[in-house]
Amino acid sequence: MTVTTRRRLLTQLGGLTTLAAAPSLARADETALERVRRLGRLTVGVYHDLPPFHVQGVGIEVQLASALARQLGVQSSLLPFLAGENMDDDLRNMVWRGHYLGWGPADVLLHVPVDRPLMISNPKVQIFGPYWRERVVIARDLAKLPTLDSLDPLVGQPVAVPGLSLAGWLMIGAEGGRLSNHLVTKLDNGVTAARMLQEGKVVAAAGLRSELESALRGDARFEIGPLPIPRAPRDGWAVGMAVRKEATDLAQALQGAVEQLSGSGEMERLFAAGGLRWQRV
Incomplete structure (x- = not known):
């Protein structure tokens, strides 16, 4: 399932002040969260041209990336990308392997459907932390x-x-x-x-x-x-994030960050700034 038009052509993205290079290699003895904190940045994959979540360096998920990073005590660094042919491609390119052109993976990918079949078909990632329900x-x-x-x-x-x-x-x-x-x-x-x-x-x-x-x-x-069509999914689908399967401590920290942002009202405020009425998922 995708939330934006899938494009075949991948291009180099310029003009974004927060564009990030691929994360540095981890040390053998450190966890994903330890590595993020050592480097002082959380590299966040966001879809390019996905209003109101991200368009040209601005949007709800740009602000969410910053808020998540603050909860972890680091800076956020965006890694925008154009969607692949399907969600499996995006998880491979942005979460567990990186793209063959040399960019990625990110520490975490935003705007991932929290969907059981997707989880089963992608055993190399963890999908968690729902923060929005799309319909x-x-x-x-x-x-x-x-x-x-x-x-x-x-x-x-x-x-x-x-x-x-x-x-x-x-x-x-x-x-x-x-x-x-x-x-x-x-x-x-x-x-x-x-x-x-x-x-x-x-x-x-x-x-x-x-x-x-x-x-x-x-x-x-x-x-x-x-939409008054019987085949339309009435309850929609939850949108969350994904990390590498072994990045358990990072996933737990990000889940905690989502809960903190939700409980404090900050999640509602940053969605309202993008024109959306947020409700706890």
Whole structure:
């Protein structure tokens, strides 16, 4: 399962003040946490172009990386990267081996689905620390669509949804493709879809909760709700982080950091700064 468009082309990323080189080799007698503290930095893998979590060095997960590092008593150092073909590729490149072009791995990768099948298929990593629950949703113009209990009101109406996304696949295939002729799908992400809705170009926009809520929050003209498609995952999925399988002490420290940030209210504040309503996962 992915939360951003998977790209085949990997490129060198420049212009980010926090861009990190691959972590130094560990000493034979030190643990992952000891190594992080010796170096004085936590190298954090973050997805490139994933609004509102990270875009050009800014976003919720940039702030989260800093907050996690502070809890460990070190500085954060971002290692942004473009998503691979699937989550297995990302875990290999960013967590346990590193990319063949020479960058990575990071100490920890953010925005990893906390998903049992994914854990089973990737025995070289630990996936833990859920801090956000993602969902597939749809936003609508209340003046044009006061209610939306089914897809029927959308038939023949322009609806924006990024085609290369879970929301896009669900909408394109819904009810035998009845909506497909009026879907605007050549979009980078759900934020772009939300902007089309704000500009009056479409009556509704579908995408991830994080994308639509960060773009539309506070705009009373629109309402965000569940995507009325039976195949849409109602409860969504938890998003957390991953480290190497043997990095048990680092995983425990990061889990503790998440709990501390959640309990103190800092997690809620940093998500609110990115336009999202955070709730404990």
